[in-house]
Each structure stands twice: as C-alpha cells, then as structure tokens.
Amino acid sequence: MPTLFDPLTAGALTLKNRIWMAPLTRARAGESRIPNDLMATYYSQRASAGLMISEATAISRIGYGWKNAPGIYTEAQEKAWARVTKSVHEAGGQMVLQLWHMGRLSHPDFLDGQLPVSASAIAAEGVARSLEGNKPYVTPHALTKDEIQSTIDDYQKAAIRAIAAGFDGVEIHGANGYLIDQFLRDGSNTRSDEYGGPIAHRVRFLLEVVEAVTAAIGPERTGLRLSPMNGYQNMHDSNLEALFTHAAKELNKHDLAFLHVRETASQPLLVTPLMRKIYDGVMVGNDAYDFARAQKVLDDGLLDAVAFGVPFIANPDLVERFRSGAPLNTARPESFYKGAVEGYTDYPFMGKAA
Ligand SMILES: Cc1cc2nc3c(=O)[nH]c(=O)nc-3n(C[C@H](O)[C@H](O)[C@H](O)COP(=O)(O)O)c2cc1C
Incomplete structure (x- = not known):
C-alpha cells in the first residue's frame, strides 16, 4: 500500500504526494471579490501539498454569499487568479479551483436585495453571516427549469475561466449544504419535477453540472467534493447510504480526476x-x-489520498513536518475568516522564528 509521500496520478494530474490541502475559505479577497498578491503568497507557501484545492470561489453573482470571498465570474477575477496560479506553479505546486454556488445559504444583502436560490423554497435554519452581521436565513426562490439550465451554464463558464486562469483543474463543490447538496437531499429538495423526488431525480442536477463542466474542460481535470454526513450546515437526508452510493455509481460513468469525500474521521467512517x-x-x-489516521486509511485501501484543512492553515510546510515528525503549529481560529497577514501568511515554517 502507498504511503502519504508516494506520488499519485489523478486524471491528468500527476501529484508528488497524497497530502492534499482541503478547500479553505479565508476571506482575504476584499469587497472587490478579486484575488490579490497576499493570496498568491499564502497559496505559494503551501505549494508542497500534493494538490491544493482553492477556497470556495463563487461561480456567479447569485451564487455569492460570503464576505470577502473571491469569485470566478468576471474577467478581472480570472486575470487576478492567473497571478495566483503563476506563483503557485513557480513554487512547484499544483492547484484546482473549487467552484461554489451557495444557494440558500447566501443572503439578499450579498445579492442586491434579490432572494437566494435553491432546489425548493425551504429556508435553512439558523443565521447567515450577512454583510451587516448575522441575519436569519431567508426562504429562497426555487429555481425554475430554465434557471437550472442557466445555473449549469454558470458552472461551465466558471470552469472555463478557471482553466484560462491557469488552474490545473477544478473541484465542483457538491458538499457542505450548498446548492448542489441542497438538490441532493430530501431535507431541502421537495420538488415534484425530474430534479426532485426519488434519489435518481435528486442527483440529476449534480450529474448535469458534472456533464457540463467535464464537456468543457475534460473529466481528467474535474474533481468533485461530497459530504455524506447529516447535521452539518442544516443538511439532512433520510437515507445517506442510498443517496451517496447511488451518486458514486452514476459518477463512475464520468471518469473524474478524483472524488473528494468529507466524512469525519473522529468517528468510524460509515458512508465512505x-x-x-x-x-x-x-x-x-x-x-x-x-x-x-491518514496513513491508516491508505494502508487499509480505503482512500488514495487525504486532504487536510486546519493543519494546513497553521502549517505551510505540513508535508515536511509529517515527513520529519516535527511538531505542528497551533491554528488561530480568530483569524480564519478575517484579517490580512495575521493568521494567514505569518505561520512559521520549521526552523524559522514566527
Ligand atoms: C476556515 C475554514 C474554511 C473552510 N472553507 C471551506 C471551503 O471553502 N470549501 C469547503 O468545501 N470546505 C471548507 N471548509 C471545510 C474544510 O475543507 C475541511 O473539510 C474541514 O476543515 C475539516 O478538515 P480538517 O479536520 O483537516 O480541518 C473550511 C473549514 C475551515 C476551518
């Protein structure tokens, strides 16, 4: 069985190790929603990861909903991302862009007063982090079939921009309670057309997004993230096992570069x-x-690679630290989603003072 330090081929990607950086929203793009040089520094510092998955990045104006997060739906955003990927490649790294549509987890404050959209007109419970502090989630507008098609087009256009910006591929964000996940689950999708009802219908939106993205940039550069857990960010499905095994079976037809499954390893894995x-x-x-734990799931043949989130926030040289058994820096959660350099690019490398 491979070790975490062994190379891995994932579609068109030849990766130097199996220690990936998980997608991490860090909210450093500012109100312009345009990536910047600080972000280029942050990602370049972490270029020793086998593959970096970018922070979730909005595919469209209506898909946006996180203060200071970046987008990939304008020319300016595309050009700015190109500077990030250039510096990552110069540092020897590889990186895919995570394509994000927040669906009902956005808020009219981000959308010029417009309602966010979803599979069905069912509000999430709890509060959105709106531009003006936390506000209750609103009841979203249920997408019409025409709007579903134009949303799928938005995923495709964003994927094309990502490749034009120099990314090595994309990860479709199908996890964590965002739009695709809202379609997947019977807790948030009560549609009566071919996008709702039985599992085969609820996976249709996901599969159509996958088809549109892979048709444009190639399956060998397309990954997908799913999160077969209940409870997180309001998500619920009455039969997780049936839903996600059906999705896995259908995804076999698409020959993706990778399937990224978020299921917490702090308990026995059930669906993975x-x-x-x-x-x-x-x-x-x-x-x-x-x-x-990561080496164990490789030893058991359960997974081919493992993505690390918080450990990569705090340790730009996580791979080297794992290799040498060095202690890890402690993460500072207060700067996860705000600030500039502090808690972002100032975590020390091994052997260097903070
Ligand atoms: C600050 C922060 C930002 C995150 N942003 C994203 C994101 O943009 N996209 C995503 O799919 N998951 C996101 N997540 C979830 C992480 O990718 C990951 O699933 C989570 O941190 C658990 O992995 P870990 O135990 O290795 O940290 C985020 C988590 C944190 C802590």
Missing part, C-alpha cells in the same frame, strides 16, 4: 467505505485526520 466499494476512481478523504 460503501462508496469506495462502488466507486472506481481516485478517492480522497477529509475531516479530522492526523498523520497516523
């Missing part, structure tokens, strides 16, 4: 092993892994 039995391609896991 079932998906692994069905899914033929490269599978990467995430959530609450440390070095030993």
Whole structure:
C-alpha cells in the first residue's frame, strides 16, 4: 500500500504526494471579490501539498454569499487568479479551483436585495453571516427549469475561466449544504419535477453540472467534493447510504480526476467505505485526520489520498513536518475568516522564528 509521500496520478494530474490541502475559505479577497498578491503568497507557501484545492470561489453573482470571498465570474477575477496560479506553479505546486454556488445559504444583502436560490423554497435554519452581521436565513426562490439550465451554464463558464486562469483543474463543490447538496437531499429538495423526488431525480442536477463542466474542460481535470454526513450546515437526508452510493455509481460513468469525500474521521467512517466499494476512481478523504489516521486509511485501501484543512492553515510546510515528525503549529481560529497577514501568511515554517 502507498504511503502519504508516494506520488499519485489523478486524471491528468500527476501529484508528488497524497497530502492534499482541503478547500479553505479565508476571506482575504476584499469587497472587490478579486484575488490579490497576499493570496498568491499564502497559496505559494503551501505549494508542497500534493494538490491544493482553492477556497470556495463563487461561480456567479447569485451564487455569492460570503464576505470577502473571491469569485470566478468576471474577467478581472480570472486575470487576478492567473497571478495566483503563476506563483503557485513557480513554487512547484499544483492547484484546482473549487467552484461554489451557495444557494440558500447566501443572503439578499450579498445579492442586491434579490432572494437566494435553491432546489425548493425551504429556508435553512439558523443565521447567515450577512454583510451587516448575522441575519436569519431567508426562504429562497426555487429555481425554475430554465434557471437550472442557466445555473449549469454558470458552472461551465466558471470552469472555463478557471482553466484560462491557469488552474490545473477544478473541484465542483457538491458538499457542505450548498446548492448542489441542497438538490441532493430530501431535507431541502421537495420538488415534484425530474430534479426532485426519488434519489435518481435528486442527483440529476449534480450529474448535469458534472456533464457540463467535464464537456468543457475534460473529466481528467474535474474533481468533485461530497459530504455524506447529516447535521452539518442544516443538511439532512433520510437515507445517506442510498443517496451517496447511488451518486458514486452514476459518477463512475464520468471518469473524474478524483472524488473528494468529507466524512469525519473522529468517528468510524460509515458512508465512505460503501462508496469506495462502488466507486472506481481516485478517492480522497477529509475531516479530522492526523498523520497516523491518514496513513491508516491508505494502508487499509480505503482512500488514495487525504486532504487536510486546519493543519494546513497553521502549517505551510505540513508535508515536511509529517515527513520529519516535527511538531505542528497551533491554528488561530480568530483569524480564519478575517484579517490580512495575521493568521494567514505569518505561520512559521520549521526552523524559522514566527
Ligand atoms: C476556515 C475554514 C474554511 C473552510 N472553507 C471551506 C471551503 O471553502 N470549501 C469547503 O468545501 N470546505 C471548507 N471548509 C471545510 C474544510 O475543507 C475541511 O473539510 C474541514 O476543515 C475539516 O478538515 P480538517 O479536520 O483537516 O480541518 C473550511 C473549514 C475551515 C476551518
């Protein structure tokens, strides 16, 4: 069985190790929603990861909903991302862009007063981090079939921009309660047309997004993230196992570069092993892994790679630290989603003072 330090081929990507950086919203793009040089520095510092998955990046104006997060739906955003990917490549790294539509988890404050959209007109419980502090989630507008088609077009256009900006590929964000996940689950999708009802219908939106993106940039440069857990960000499905094993079976037809499954390793994995039995391609896991747990899932043949989130925030040289058994820096959560350099590019490398 491979070690975490062994190379891995994932579609068109030849990766130097199996220690990936998970997608991490860091909210440093400012109100312009345009990436900047500070972000280029942050990602370049972490270029020793086998693959970096970018922070979630809005595919459209209506898909946006996180203060200071970046987008990939304008020319200016595309050009600015090109500077980030250039510096990552110069540092020897590889990086894919995470394509994000927040659906009902956005708020009219971000959308010039417009309602956010979703599979069905069902509000999430809890509060959105709006521009003016926390506000209750609103009841979203249920997408019409025409609007579904134009949303799929938005994913495709964003993927084309990502490749034009020099990314090595994209990760479609199908996880964490955002738009695609809202379509997948019977807790948020009560449609009566071919996009709702039985599992085969609820996965249709996901599969159509996958088709549109892969048709434009190639399946070998397309990854997908799913999160087969209940409870997180309001998500609920009455039969997670059936839903996600069906998705895995259908995804086999698309030959993606990788399937990224977020299921916490702090408890026994329930759905990931079932998906692994069905899914033929490269599978990467995430959530609450440390070095030993990650090597164990590779040893067990359960996954091909592991993505690390918070450990990569605090340790730009995480791969080297794992290799040498060095202690890890402690993350500072207060700067996860705000600030500039502090808590972002100032975590020390091994052997260097803070
Ligand atoms: C600050 C922060 C930002 C995050 N942003 C994203 C994101 O943009 N996209 C995403 O899919 N997950 C996001 N997540 C979830 C992480 O990718 C990951 O699933 C989570 O941190 C668990 O992995 P870990 O235990 O290795 O940190 C975020 C998590 C944190 C802590």
